[in-house]
């Protein structure tokens with residue numbers, strides 16, 4: 177499998193590193209607009225190959241999309257990250273132009289590519305990528321829910337004082353500080369509802385901490401996070417490579433599912449060789465449905481800024 181990662185910054189490089197370490201792709205091409213930057217990151221990563229034991233070939237290119245030709249998967253991380261105090265939505269004016277031109281360049285060289293959109297505001301950038309490329313809807317996926325769910329599991333495990341591997345949980349909705357919907361009712365510890373182990377107040381704290389997970393890290397780091405985002409993307413690329421049909425909440429173009437249309441927003445989906453193999457409609461209660469409606473309204477408002 178050939179994977180292109182556009183943007184060789186914090187998230188792009190982390191994503192390339194995790195893909196290489198898992199050793200399922202034959203080739204990763206990093207692309208950046210900054211002269212020599214992707215080439216440098218690729219060389220540095222290749223010099224970890226003998227230490228980390230992978231054979232994936234990583235190369236870099238400065239804005240040269242001919243090097244990306246024939247990619248099976250492309251990840252778009254190009255654009256600016258937020259600074260402390262900002263929302264993801266504030267990035268739209270800079271990132272929309274970048275994501276649109278990158279998506280157009282990618283499909284010229286790789287007409288069969290599956291695109292994973294990471295740049296923020298991610299749901300709107302995923303919607304923009306659909307509009308700009310006209311690719312079939314299964315071939316454009318926004319990454320947000322996989323990361324948000326990993327953060328939810330981290331917070332749940334902390335609250336219950338259990339190993340993270342004992343915890344399961346999912347976050348749907350828009351990838352924003354207010355729009356995320358951690359499905360607290362469905363979170364489990366070894367199949368037992370987490371609600372049986374912690375109070376409703378503690379669960380509410382977990383929910384709120386999950387929703388502002390990205391903002392919390394941005395405040396600590398001075399820029400947004402990259403390790404968990406890179407790991408989340410690499411897990412999705414691996415599911416495509418292995419045709420795993422693994423369920424991730426991710427931003428998909430909806431055509432009636434969950435009562436929503438003409439919007440990209442986080443819902444559970446099976447990810448396999450064709451990208452989005454199936455959108456899974458789970459039963460939501462009235463409160464969760466209302467949260468999803470409100471989250472969709474907020475995403476539509478941001479889409480309106482395009």
Ligand SMILES: NC(=O)c1ccc[n+]([C@@H]2O[C@H](COP(=O)([O-])OP(=O)(O)OC[C@H]3O[C@@H](n4cnc5c(N)ncnc54)[C@H](O)[C@@H]3O)[C@@H](O)[C@H]2O)c1
Nearest residue numbers: 183185186187208209254255256257294295296298319405
């Ligand atoms: N969806 C998510 O869950 C998630 C998670 C983390 C970060 N993000 C987003 O990902 C984006 C990247 O974050 P980062 O921390 O890696 O930022 P970064 O600044 O470290 O890296 C971005 C890179 O994009 C490059 N770039 C800019 N314009 C380009 C273009 N036209 N073509 C190619 N490369 C270009 C820059 O030179 C830079 O190296 C941000 O928008 C951030 O908000 C999203």
Ligand SMILES: O=C(O)C[C@H](O)C(=O)O
Nearest residue numbers: 258264296390391400401
């Ligand atoms: O928080 C951000 O701005 C980056 C990303 O969306 C994240 O959740 O880490």
